[in-house]
Amino acid sequence: MTAFAWAGCFTAISSLVFGFFVFFHNPTRRLNQLWLAFTLAVALWGGGSVWIGLETDAERALWAWRVSFALSVVWIPILFYHFVCIFCHVHQPHLLLGTYAVGVLFVPWIVGSDSFFAGVRPVFAEFFYPQPGPLLFACFTMMWLGLTVYSHILLLREFRRSAGLRRMQIIYFFIATALGYTGGSLEFLPMFGLDLYPWGHFAIPLYPVIMSYAIIKYRLMDISIVLEKSLSYLLLFSMAVIPAFGGLLWGQKVFFGRISYTFSATMLAFFHLFVLGAYSLKIRAEAAIGRTLFKRRYEVADALSRFSQALVTILDFSTLTREIVRTLVRVLTIQHATLFVWDKGKGVFAPIASTAEISLHVFPRFSAGDPLPLYLQTHRDLLVREELEYHSFRDPESIVLLDILRHLQAELCLPFCNTKGELIGFCLLGPHLTQAGYAEEDLQLLRSLGNNAAIALDNALLYEELKQAHILMQRSHQLRSLEIMAGGFAHEVRNPLTSIKTFIQLAPHRVGDYRFLREFGRVVGEDVARIERLTQEILEFSRSPAPQLKVEDLNAIVESCLYSLQVKLAGSAIHLKQEFACNLPPIQADRQQLQQVFSNLLLNALEAIDEKKKGVVRIRTFQQVTTQERVWVVAEITDTGEGIPPQVLDHVFDPFFTTKHQSREREGTGLGLTIAHQIVEAHRGAIDISSEVGKGTTVVVRFPAFSSGSLWPVERSAELAHTSADHGGPGGQNEVTHLQGNQ
Structure with a gap:
């Protein structure tokens, strides 16, 4: 067996192993399917190499070369290019379709035309090598090498705009495929008369080894592999x-x-x-x-297995407990089931859910030291009534436990122990409707279900505690806010009420003083409007409605808030700059609430600049990737106003804190930033303000990017590419810059 054939054998085996291993990890995923197709093409070339290396007849050797090229070699660069497009998120449908069309056109020429392979000649005293046709094979070689090089260029581009784990993945991917392709490309040399033995064929099997290492260490293609x-x-x-x-x-x-x-x-x-x-x-x-x-038993086992896996996804405690007893009764076809869970407040195991027709209040409560919980805590295994009856004549403990099960009409007790080994609950199962006993397979499945149900119950209990703690914290926060708001409201309303009271007292005595009535009436009207605005903002703050989340584009939300700002800029010396990143990931947001946030922030930025001086308000969006590979969509608003002193900056989110006491178009109530902060937090985002006196203020609002099942949470976009366009308007200036990708 020649070295060329051995290399082909190694190539076929390693490619098949790696290709199917990745595919079976997630058969429905497009990336895994393409990788299998690519490795199959490489494996076919390996198998063809074995045939070629062992063939001693010139005519059959030529046929072996034709079949190997038609079934594998022509498709290797095409499938690799397709895979790289998916891996690097490159959208080139026309070029991709064109490469497949070229591959289809080459196949009949490879199989049946002397223009591709004119014949074969013996080389290295071992096997036959093909003699290329006059022109067609040269075109094929250029296509093959060109598409391979272009695919690696796409990998290099993705490498430059990536970071962290993604960059290490691409490094190993690039090294593995470049090594394999370099070795494989050397096999073309004897076809053009350069009789160098194709030792590079041995480099092809190395790419699965390198890729396997990358998978183990860097989770390439989102696969986590246990080396064992x-x-x-x-x-x-x-x-x-x-x-x-x-x-x-x-x-x-x-x-x-x-x-x-x-x-x-x-x-x-x-x-x-x-x-x-x-x-x-x-x-x-x-x-x-x-x-x-064994259809019935198989259905029971399958239903219990699927249910035990689905349990851990249910966090609502009431729903979880009801589903446990209902599913056990339905699947096992038993008469009833009752679930007991540890109540920390009362220090007992209390019945939480039951399918029995009697009330839960009728069932007994068990303390931790009672025989049944004590046995379950000690043994942490199923308690079967049939086994107790067998041992009851010689074991006093079995007699006590048997009496408890008989009293509760239970055939079996399923314990639920958490990861610390603590008994957090148990379920009493009644007899089968058919009066048949529990088979050993049923008991094994119930043990598995008990482990998963214990984890689910533990999670649900922790979730309930977390919800209660959150409610208490929210109530405490609301009471504190109410205390601040009460004082602030009294302070803010006192002055307007004083002017209104004065007007009411003086008006009857100065009915004929039209100037007094007109001027004082205007002041009273403004004060009434202020009280109305203050009342409205207090209502908005106190209601704090939950956001109605939908998938939204942050750029579109911000742009919708700019029209009113542009109207205010007309005739002023303030310059508005917009820089919006293209291809921003979407976010989950309540559009109306975020419009309220950004309208308030933009107006604050505008009012921070003296109308008589030149200034700049800049709004830009970009995506930000943290060191933990979490992706945020960010909006940043900057102004060149007077800035905020440090002693004031610490209180900007406090209710009723405001510096807008001068007579302006929009006198502040001190609730705008408080409401904005509340809305952003409800969207699981963050809002930060930094300022430098004399230079201006920057507000940064971050929202978690929305991802629906992508390979990484949100794929990183392309490099920044700036294109700008100026839109002139009457008075104020508006500059729009579109950013491509990350920042």
């Missing part, structure tokens, strides 16, 4: 396939007098696939037999 599993596959392969292959070679030599390497390589591949698929085949065969011959 990979080693177990390797050990199984070494113990089963290699001895069998040695025996196959020995048997051929003994019984037939010669060894067929083609047959041996085929059998090696078959043994390899059999070892990989044996366990999966066993599992599927057992499932098929269970569905066919």
Whole structure:
């Protein structure tokens, strides 16, 4: 067997193993499907290399080259380019479709035309190498190399705009594929008369090794692999396939007098696939037999398995407890089930949910020291009435427990112990409707269900405690805010009420003084409007409605707030600059509430600048990636006003704190930033203010980016590319800049 054939054998095996391993991890994922297609093409080339390296007939060798190129070589760069487009989030549908069309056009020329392969010639005294046609093969080689190089250029571009874990993934991906392609490209040299032995063929099997290391260490393609599993596959392969292959070679030599390497390589591949698929085949065969011959038991096991996995996703305590008893009764076809959970406040195990027709108040409560909870805490296993009856004649403890189960008409008790080994609850199960006992398979499934249900109950209890703590904290915060608001409201309303009271007292005595009535009436009207505005803002603050979240574009929300600001800028010396990042990830937001936030922030920025002086209000959006790979969508508003002193900056979010006491168009109530802060926090965002006296103020609002099942939370966009356009208007200036990608 030639070195070329051995290299092909290694290539086929390593590519098949790695391709199917990635595919079966997530068969529905597009990236995994494309990687399998690419590795299959490489494996086919490996198998073709074995055929070529072992073929001694020139005509069959030419046919081997044609088939290998038509089924694998032509598709390797095309599938690799397609995979890279998905991996790097590059959208080039027309070019991608064109590459597949070119591949389809090449196939008939490869198989049936001498313009591609004119013939073969013996090389290296081992096997035959093809002689290319006059022009078509040169075009094919240019396409093959060009598409390969372009795919690696896309990887380099993605590398430059990535960071952290993503960058390390691309480094290993690039090294592995570049090494494999470099070795594979050297195989073209003898076709053009440069008779260098294609030792580069041995570099191709190295790419699965490097990719496997990258998967283990850097979770490439979002796969987390346990090294122990990979080693177990390797050990199984070494113990089963290699001895069998040695025996196959020995048997051929003994019984037939010669060894067929083609047959041996085929059998090696078959043994390899059999070892990989044996366990999966066993599992599927057992499932098929269970569905066919033991349908009822299979349905029960399947339902309990799926339910135990789904339990951990239910956080509402009442819903979880009801679902546990209902599902057990329905699936196991038992008469009733009652769930007891530890009540910390009362120090007892109390009934929480039951399918029995009697009230929960009728059931007894158990303290931690009672026989039943004490037994379950000590043994942490199922308590079966049938086993107790067998041991009751010689064990006093069994007699007590048996009496409890008989009194509660229970056949079995399922304990729920948390990760600390503490008993947090148990479920009493009644007899089967058919009066049949619990089979051993039922008990094993119930043990598994008990473990998952214990985790789910523990999570639900912690969630309930967290909700109660949050409610108490919210009430405390509201009471504190109410205290501040009461004082602030009294202070803010006192002055307007004084002017209104004075007007009411003087008006009857100065009925004929039209100037007094007109001027004082205007003041009273302004004071009444101020009280109305103050009352409205207090109502908005106190209601704090939950946001109605939808997937929104932050750029669109901010832009919708700019129109009124542009109207106010007309005729002023203030310059408005807008810089919006293109391809921003979406966010989950209540559009109306965020419009209220940004309108308030923009007006604050505008009013911070003296109308008679030149100034700049700048609004920009961008996405920000933290060191924990979390992606935020950020809006930043900057003004060149007088700034905020440090002693004032600490109180800007306090209710009724304001510096706008001068007579202006919009006198402040001190609730605008408080409401904005409340809304942003309800969106799980953050708002920060920094300021420098004499230079201006910057407000940064961050929202978590919304992602629906992407490979990473939100994919990073392209490099920043600035394009600007000025829009002139009457008076104020408005400059818009669109940013591409990250900042």
